[in-house]
Amino acid sequence: MEVRRIEPCCAPITDEALSAEQSQELARAFKVLSDPVRLRLLSLATAAPTGEIRAADLVAPLGRSQPTVSHHLSVLADAGLLLRDQRGREAWFRPVQERLAVLRAALGE
Amino acid sequence: MEVRRIEPCCAPITDEALSAEQSQELARAFKVLSDPVRLRLLSLATAAPTGEIRAADLVAPLGRSQPTVSHHLSVLADAGLLLRDQRGREAWFRPVQERLAVLRAALGE
DNA sequence: ACCAGATATAGACAGGCGTCGATATGTCGG
DNA sequence: CCGACATATCGACGCCTGTCTATATCTGGT
Numbered sequence: 528m529e530v531r532r533i534e535p536c537c538a539p540i541t542d543e544a545l546s547a548e549q550s551q552e553l554a555r556a557f558k559v560l561s562d563p564v565r566l567r568l569l570s571l572a573t574a575a576p577t578g579e580i581r582a583a584d585l586v587a588p589l590g591r592s593q594p595t596v597s598h599h600l601s602v603l604a605d606a607g608l609l610l611r612d613q614r615g616r617e618a619w620f621r622p623v624q625e626r627l628a629v630l631r632a633a634l635g636e
Numbered sequence: 637m638e639v640r641r642i643e644p645c646c647a648p649i650t651d652e653a654l655s656a657e658q659s660q661e662l663a664r665a666f667k668v669l670s671d672p673v674r675l676r677l678l679s680l681a682t683a684a685p686t687g688e689i690r691a692a693d694l695v696a697p698l699g700r701s702q703p704t705v706s707h708h709l710s711v712l713a714d715a716g717l718l719l720r721d722q723r724g725r726e727a728w729f730r731p732v733q734e735r736l737a738v739l740r741a742a743l744g745e
Numbered sequence: 746a747c748c749a750g751a752t753a754t755a756g757a758c759a760g761g762c763g764t765c766g767a768t769a770t771g772t773c774g775g
Numbered sequence: 776c777c778g779a780c781a782t783a784t785c786g787a788c789g790c791c792t793g794t795c796t797a798t799a800t801c802t803g804g805t
Contacts, residue, residue: 542682544676544682554669554672563656566663592764594764594783601783616771617772624744634740692750702753706751707793722752
C-alpha cells in the first residue's frame with residue numbers, strides 16, 4: 528500500500544491550505560485508518576488489559592485468515608501506529624498513542 | 637464509494653474495542669479523508685477568506701478535470717464535511733467543523 | 746429564443762487493495 | 776533432530792475507486 532511512517536507534516540487543515548505534497552502524505556496516513564480490520568486491530572490493541580496483543584489471538588475474533596491479519600498488522604506497524612515486539616516465535620504489538628495524536632492534530636484544534 | 641454522513645458512532649478507539657459495525661462505519665469515514673484531492677478541497681474551503689469556495693475556482697489549482705473535482709466535492713458533501721449552497725448555476729461549499737470534530741474525537745482524547 | 750457558462754451524469758478504463766490458499770521461514774519443546 | 780506452532784511471504788483473483796472524455800442539464804445574460 529506504500530505505507531510510510533506517520534509524521535507531523537503540516538498545520539491543521541482547518542488553519543491553512545495544504546500543498547500537493549502535504550495532502551498526499553496526509554492521505555496516505557488516513558488510508559491506513561480506512562479499513563475496518565485495521566481499525567479493530569488498533570482498538571483491540573489499545574483496549575487490551577496488558578496494553579499489548581499477540582497476533583495469533585486476533586485471527587479468530589476478526590474472522591479473517593492468518594495471512595490477512597498478518598498483512599494488516601504490518602501496515603499498522605509500518606505506519607508507526609503499532610510497535611512490533613518479537614518474542615521468539617510470537618509477535619506482540621502495542622499501540623503508539625503519539626502517532627494517533629499526529630492525525631488528530633491534523634484534523635484541527 | 638458508498639459514502640454516508642459522518643455521525644458520532646462510538647467511543648474513542650483508545651478507550652474500548654470497536655464492534656465490527658462500528659469499525660466499518662469509522663473506516664468509511666476515514667476513507668473520505670484518504671484521498672489527497674479531497675483533503676486539499678477541504679483545506680482550501682477552510683482557508684478561504686470568505687469561508688466558502690466556488691467549484692469552478694478549484695479545477696485549475698488542483699490540476700484535475702472538472703468532472704473529477706465535481707465528483708470529489710460530492711463525496712465530501714455526502715459525508716457532511718462540506719455544505720453545498722447552490723446559487724443559480726454556481727455551487728458554493730463551506731466546511732462543517734462538527735464533522736471533522738467527530739473524527740477527531742474517534743481518534744481519542 | 747439563443748448562446749455561453751457552470752455543474753452534474755454516464756460510461757469506460759487502469760491501477761490499487763483486500764482477500765485467500767499454499768508455502769516458506771523461524772522457533773520452541775522433547 | 777524432529778515435529779508442532781507462530782508468523783511472514785508469494786501469487787492470484789475480484790472488486791473498488793480515481794480518472795478521463797463526452798454529454799446532458801440547468802441558469803443567466805443579451
